[in-house]
Every structure is written in C-alpha cells, then in structure tokens.
Amino acid sequence: MSNRILQGATSGDSKAAFNARRQSTISQAYTQSEYSESEFGEQDNGWDDWEDEEGMAAADPKCLFCAEIFPSAKEVFDHCTAAHGFNFLKARHDLHLDFYHSIRLINYLRQQALDIAGFEQTAQFAITGKEDFLKDDKYLRPVLEDDSLLFCFEDLEIGDGEENGFVDPTLIAGGAAGLDMPKPLAREEIATTTELEAKLLKQLRQAEERLFAVEVQLHNTEAQFEEYRARVKESFFDTLVDDGAKSVVSEAEPSTVVVPQDENNYYFNSYAHSDIHQQMLNDRVRTEGYRDYIYENKDIFKGKVVLDVGCGTGILSMFAAKAGAARVLSVDNSDIIEKARQNIKENGFEDVITLHRGKIEEIKLPCKVDIIISEWMGYFLLYEAMLDSVLVARDRFLVPGGILAPSQTRILFTTTSDESFLDDSIHYWNDVYGFKMSTMKENVLREAVVDFVSPETIVTNTVTIKDLPHQTITVAGLDFVSDFTLEMSRDDHVSAFVGYFDTWFTRDGKDVPLDVGISKEELKANQLNGFTTGPVYTRSEETHWKQTMFVLEKALELKKGDQICGTFYCNKNHMNPRALDLRIVYEVKRKEAKEGDEELKADLMFYLR
Known part of the structure; x- marks a missing residue:
C-alpha cells in the first residue's frame, strides 16, 4: 500500500453549482452531515478471472528457483540449467513427463521456493520421474497467479514423431478444447530447372513444414491448457467444501456483484x-x-x-x-x-x-x-x-x-493549519540544492499525504460525511455525496482538509446513534467497543491508517466563526474499483464580511490510488 496519494485540483466559479447544493446547518463538533447515497445502476453480472488470458500473457516468466525474471520462457529454462543445474526441457523429454506432470513439476518448484529458505541458492537439482509430487493434484493449482510458464513450456519442445522439423499432426492430441485444427498444407507443384532452384524450393518446403508444425504444436498447447484451466477451476474453486462439516450446507450461489479487480x-x-x-x-x-x-x-x-x-x-x-x-x-x-x-x-x-x-x-x-x-x-x-x-x-x-x-464505521472530516505538508510537497521544489525546479510541481500539486496530524492543529469542528451501518448498507451505497459545514474555532489559517474514520463493535449489530462518540467514556457507557483513527495526543493511540490530508495549494486565512461550506463526493474509480475518486467543492462564508474581502471558493479533485 502506498503512503503517497494522488490528488488533483481545479478551480470553479459557477454560482449555479453552489446554489444547487443542499444547505447544511451543522454546527456541532461531532455530528453527521446530510448526504445521499449513490445507487447508480445494476451491478454487472460477475466475471471469471480465469478468462483473463491477456493478463496472463503480459506477465514475464520467473525463474523456478529464484526471483529473477526473464523476457521469455526459453531464457528462464536456460537460466535454470546454467544457475541451478536443472534442465527442465531435457528432464521432461528423458522422463517422458506429460503435460500434467510438467504442470505439477513447475508448481512444486514454485512452492519449494516459497517454503524453503535458501532454495534460490540451489546449484544442482534432479528428479527421477517417480516422485510423489508428480501425481499429487494439489500441484495442479497455480502457485503464482500469473505464471506464464504454465502455458508456454510446450512451445519449446517438439513432440515425438518429428522428422526434419515436421510433426505429424496425427500424433498430437487435438480438438480437446473444441478448437479447429490447423489445415494441412496445400502445396503448389513447382517445376525447377536448375540445381539452385531445387535447393531453394527444398528450403521453402522445409520452412512451410516447420511453420505448420509450430501451428499444430500451438493448437495442442492451447487445447491442453484449456483443459488444464477447466480442471483446476473445477477442482480448486468450485468444490471447496469441507467433507467433515456438521453444519447445514449453504445453498448460496456465487455473488453477482462485480469483484474489484487489479x-x-x-x-x-x-x-x-x-x-x-x-x-x-x-x-x-x-x-x-x-x-x-x-x-x-x-x-x-x-x-x-x-x-x-x-x-x-x-x-x-x-x-x-x-x-x-x-x-x-x-x-x-x-x-x-x-x-x-x-x-x-x-x-x-x-x-x-x-x-x-x-x-x-x-x-x-x-x-x-x-x-x-x-x-x-x-x-x-x-x-x-x-x-x-x-x-x-x-x-x-x-x-x-x-x-x-466491526458493525459500524464513520468517515469524519475536519481541517488543519499545519503547513508542513505543503512545505514538503510544494515548496520543496523552489530550492533543490540551490536550483529551482518549478516544473516538478505540476504532478506534486496533485498529491495528497497519508500522515499523522497533530490535534493541536485542528482549527474547525469535525463532521461526519458518511455513516456506514454494516448490517444494512449496500455496495452501491458506498459511493456517496455529502454536504458539510466546518466552522473556525479560532483565528487561524486552513492549509488542508483532513479525513479519517471511527470504528464500532456492538453486541447485537444495531446502529450506533449519531450522538454517540468514540471516547472511552462513551464506549463504556453504551457497552460498546471501538477505536478512532483520528488525530491523537499520544503515540500509543496512533494507528497505521494515520489520517488523509487534502492539501490546499494556498492556505485560507480565516477568523473565528467563519464557515467553510461545501459538498464532498466519493466514488470508486471506473478503471480501478479499488481506488477512489474524491471531489471537494467549497466556499468560505465569513462571519463578518468586509468590502474587499477575497472570495474564497474552489472545486478540487483528489485521487486515492
């Protein structure tokens, strides 16, 4: 997980957009803003990541023993031979290992590399073909999620029955996956008149035969790998049932909710x-x-x-x-x-x-x-x-x-006057060892920081922008829009918005009322358990989640009683549902407005990646 979060900022001057927002009347230090859940559209009907062949093809193959990665399977096997004393292709040929034996062998070595300290130092490895793991179906399950060796090792070895580079297609299993076999070569009769023409024609025929052999080999590999994928899926994903179960078997069908993919x-x-x-x-x-x-x-x-x-x-x-x-x-x-x-x-x-x-x-x-x-x-x-x-x-x-x-969580929103985040991310580029690097600010201006905020720097009240009762909330409801009003508690400046969350555990799953806070006294009084990830005074109370800062390019100079009124938008990123697209639209309403005061408002886009 990254501690650096992407942010973007743009300005907006449309009064119509502000007038269209719902007006918030919040003034308490810990209250909920009004919000509306986004319930857009129906969830897509599931997917099957075993169908993501493009993703698998994109992964560069990795050594069977160590962490080195190579551009091709051939280079992996050459490395295994030279560095680890194991010639996979020769062992497969000499021991007559079939497709499934080879799959088990690859996954066995992958598992050994994970489980055995120092396995990457192996200088000599050999098998006899009688090892138990070659018959153990648990090694049909891929150890690496995107192991390209599992579907390309066959391409590196020509099957039995070869002669001058030509493989008889009748000796190769075909059609196992319902794929069309390559059609035999249609040869045009060509008469030669010189020895050179005859030699060139022979070379052409041999090249055509080798190409056809490769096509047949590829077809065979595709068919076998389709069968292998179906077999692994059936064995390890569709039948994960505990035979010793004493409880009633669940009849629940797999969910149709779209699984966030990466x-x-x-x-x-x-x-x-x-x-x-x-x-x-x-x-x-x-x-x-x-x-x-x-x-x-x-x-x-x-x-x-x-x-x-x-x-x-x-x-x-x-x-x-x-x-x-x-x-x-x-x-x-x-x-x-x-x-x-x-x-x-x-x-x-x-x-x-x-x-x-x-x-x-x-x-x-x-x-x-x-x-x-x-x-x-x-x-x-x-x-x-x-x-x-x-x-x-x-x-x-x-x-x-x-x-x-936990049974309930809340996302809270406030502000800080701490400018160290601005100094670290923006002002740094003004003087780098005596040189100006202003162009570097272009992307940095789009970055926010996940870090600790001192509670002494909080300069407004705190509001809830999203309440999540886990017993009833829907996946669609996790996208939301919430109005907020933050009021200055003293004369100071605002350099960043701050977001964090609180967590509750209940005995009965019932909702925690909005007027119940997260302090130890409140938890005890309401027979609850919970914790906060907000700004705290002692190191022992900090969490690894820290707080999320949405840093402003220019700090807002405000007086006690001034209000920052706005709307917060949260949506999953359409390209990567595990990421968030966040938007803060705000304007400042001064308690004592004076002629000539600068109008302060903005429309900011932030991205958590």
Missing part, C-alpha cells in the same frame, strides 16, 4: 508478505480493539460459527477460537493463507479453524455463519474496496440476526 492481482499479492502483516499487528489500537471486543464478549462467540474474511495471518480467527467459537471458517486469496495454516496448527486450533483459499464472491462454504469478523478498512476507510467483499459475505453466508464485527 491488474496482475497486485492487491492480493501485496498481502502475501510478512512485513505488511507485522505492520498491522504492531498497530495495538487496531489489533487490541478486535481482541478486546472478542474476549470481552465471549458469550456471543461461544458455540458459534464464525467467518473471518481476509484472515491474513489468522490472528482474528485464533481470537475467535480461543473465545469459544465452535467453528471458524477463515478465507483469504493471498499466499499468506499458507502461513496462517501453519500458525493455526502451531497453536493447536486446527480442529476448530478451517482455511479456504479463494475470493469470497466466488468461494463455496459448508454452512451459514453466526458472526463475520474482518479487518477490511483502508486509508480513508474505503480505499482498496474490501468492504464490498465483506458485504457480499454478509449477503451470502450470514444467518438472519447474525453480527458483523
């Missing part, structure tokens, strides 16, 4: 490494917030079936198991789930917790669940769009009256 599965791959999980686990506010809710409400979890969406290392699943859950179903689509499996076994919870790899929108689970737990929140709450998946899980698997944890 090119080359960057989103899931970004959560495959330990460092990002360590960062989140080190966030004590976050992790202890979940732990305290679960442990302080063990009566809710005792004997229940719990679903952990995006389980990561398995920490929330183990909290639930330790609290007395009868069964925990843990789902993740990242490679981290393999480490979670080991964590759960190491702590003795394998009889309670079962892990399922896949996307919650597509996966089948053995039963309905009583509670859904998930740590899905991103920067500015909605960045990365994981809440969409949690809501799909709610609609597919949660029993009537079931609980989501």
Whole structure:
C-alpha cells in the first residue's frame, strides 16, 4: 500500500453549482452531515478471472528457483540449467513427463521456493520421474497467479514423431478444447530447372513444414491448457467444501456483484508478505480493539460459527477460537493463507479453524455463519474496496440476526493549519540544492499525504460525511455525496482538509446513534467497543491508517466563526474499483464580511490510488 496519494485540483466559479447544493446547518463538533447515497445502476453480472488470458500473457516468466525474471520462457529454462543445474526441457523429454506432470513439476518448484529458505541458492537439482509430487493434484493449482510458464513450456519442445522439423499432426492430441485444427498444407507443384532452384524450393518446403508444425504444436498447447484451466477451476474453486462439516450446507450461489479487480492481482499479492502483516499487528489500537471486543464478549462467540474474511495471518480467527467459537471458517486469496495454516496448527486450533483459499464472491462454504469478523478498512476507510467483499459475505453466508464485527464505521472530516505538508510537497521544489525546479510541481500539486496530524492543529469542528451501518448498507451505497459545514474555532489559517474514520463493535449489530462518540467514556457507557483513527495526543493511540490530508495549494486565512461550506463526493474509480475518486467543492462564508474581502471558493479533485 502506498503512503503517497494522488490528488488533483481545479478551480470553479459557477454560482449555479453552489446554489444547487443542499444547505447544511451543522454546527456541532461531532455530528453527521446530510448526504445521499449513490445507487447508480445494476451491478454487472460477475466475471471469471480465469478468462483473463491477456493478463496472463503480459506477465514475464520467473525463474523456478529464484526471483529473477526473464523476457521469455526459453531464457528462464536456460537460466535454470546454467544457475541451478536443472534442465527442465531435457528432464521432461528423458522422463517422458506429460503435460500434467510438467504442470505439477513447475508448481512444486514454485512452492519449494516459497517454503524453503535458501532454495534460490540451489546449484544442482534432479528428479527421477517417480516422485510423489508428480501425481499429487494439489500441484495442479497455480502457485503464482500469473505464471506464464504454465502455458508456454510446450512451445519449446517438439513432440515425438518429428522428422526434419515436421510433426505429424496425427500424433498430437487435438480438438480437446473444441478448437479447429490447423489445415494441412496445400502445396503448389513447382517445376525447377536448375540445381539452385531445387535447393531453394527444398528450403521453402522445409520452412512451410516447420511453420505448420509450430501451428499444430500451438493448437495442442492451447487445447491442453484449456483443459488444464477447466480442471483446476473445477477442482480448486468450485468444490471447496469441507467433507467433515456438521453444519447445514449453504445453498448460496456465487455473488453477482462485480469483484474489484487489479491488474496482475497486485492487491492480493501485496498481502502475501510478512512485513505488511507485522505492520498491522504492531498497530495495538487496531489489533487490541478486535481482541478486546472478542474476549470481552465471549458469550456471543461461544458455540458459534464464525467467518473471518481476509484472515491474513489468522490472528482474528485464533481470537475467535480461543473465545469459544465452535467453528471458524477463515478465507483469504493471498499466499499468506499458507502461513496462517501453519500458525493455526502451531497453536493447536486446527480442529476448530478451517482455511479456504479463494475470493469470497466466488468461494463455496459448508454452512451459514453466526458472526463475520474482518479487518477490511483502508486509508480513508474505503480505499482498496474490501468492504464490498465483506458485504457480499454478509449477503451470502450470514444467518438472519447474525453480527458483523466491526458493525459500524464513520468517515469524519475536519481541517488543519499545519503547513508542513505543503512545505514538503510544494515548496520543496523552489530550492533543490540551490536550483529551482518549478516544473516538478505540476504532478506534486496533485498529491495528497497519508500522515499523522497533530490535534493541536485542528482549527474547525469535525463532521461526519458518511455513516456506514454494516448490517444494512449496500455496495452501491458506498459511493456517496455529502454536504458539510466546518466552522473556525479560532483565528487561524486552513492549509488542508483532513479525513479519517471511527470504528464500532456492538453486541447485537444495531446502529450506533449519531450522538454517540468514540471516547472511552462513551464506549463504556453504551457497552460498546471501538477505536478512532483520528488525530491523537499520544503515540500509543496512533494507528497505521494515520489520517488523509487534502492539501490546499494556498492556505485560507480565516477568523473565528467563519464557515467553510461545501459538498464532498466519493466514488470508486471506473478503471480501478479499488481506488477512489474524491471531489471537494467549497466556499468560505465569513462571519463578518468586509468590502474587499477575497472570495474564497474552489472545486478540487483528489485521487486515492
């Protein structure tokens, strides 16, 4: 995840646009602005990322042993031979490994590279053809999401029955995928009169035969790979059912909600490494917030079936198991789930917790669940769009009256007078080792910052621009428009708008009233658990989400009682639904307007990528 967020800013002078906005009457320090949810259009009817051949073709092949990437499969296999002492193509030929044996071999080596420290240092590797993994169907499942070696290794080896570069198409399996076989060569009889003509004609015929052989080989590879994809999909994505399930099997069909996609599965791959999980686990506010809710409400979890969406290392699943859950179903689509499996076994919870790899929108689970737990929140709450998946899980698997944890979140909005963000991103280019680099500001002006804001720099009230009751909100409702009014609490300047979110856990899933805040006293008085990601006074209260700053190019000089009135727009980016397009339209209303005062208003576009 990036800590640098893209922003753009444009000015707008249309009074009609301002007059068309709803007028806000908010003056409390912690109240909700009026907003309207966007419910545009029907969701597209699902998709199948096994059909994304273009995406797979775009990925450069990676070495089977180390992290090196090469432009072609041939160069990968040449590297494996030279650096790691393993000639894949020769081993495949000498041991008569068929298509599926070869697939298993590639995925086995990929898994070894992930699991065994120092595997990349392998200098000599050999197989006999009798290894168990060559028959183990679990190695038919791709270890790398976009492994181009799985569908191009056949192109590098001519099949049995070759003679002078020509492959007899009758010796090659064809039509397995319903593809049209290449048509045999139609040769025109050409008479030659000289030895040179005869030699050139022979070379032409050989070239035609080699081309036809390649076409047949390609057809064969396509057919086999289509069969392989169908087989893997059927084995590992459509039949993920726990045979030992004692609960009633869910009849829920896969969701038709459009799954937020990212090119080359960057989103899931970004959560495959330990460092990002360590960062989140080190966030004590976050992790202890979940732990305290679960442990302080063990009566809710005792004997229940719990679903952990995006389980990561398995920490929330183990909290639930330790609290007395009868069964925990843990789902993740990242490679981290393999480490979670080991964590759960190491702590003795394998009889309670079962892990399922896949996307919650597509996966089948053995039963309905009583509670859904998930740590899905991103920067500015909605960045990365994981809440969409949690809501799909709610609609597919949660029993009537079931609980989501957390059960409610709110996006809050305020301002800061801290100009350090402006200095760091804009003014920096005025003097770089004695040189001016003004042209560099063009893109920097479009950047916002995810960082910590000191509470002492907050100069207006704080308002809620979006309240999200998880039990009832829809995916379409995550796009929203909200009016806001921010009032200056002292004479000062405004250098940036600030966004963050608060999180609540309830025992019954009921909505938290808008007049209930997030302080420890309010949480205790209302028998709630929760935490804030807003500006705080002590390091121990900070979270890894920090706050999101929407920096102004020029600070606003204002007096106590002046108001910033505007509208906030939030929509998923149409090219990447995990990103957000944000817009802030505002104007300043002075408490004591004077003739000659500068009219302050703007129409700003921001982008979270």
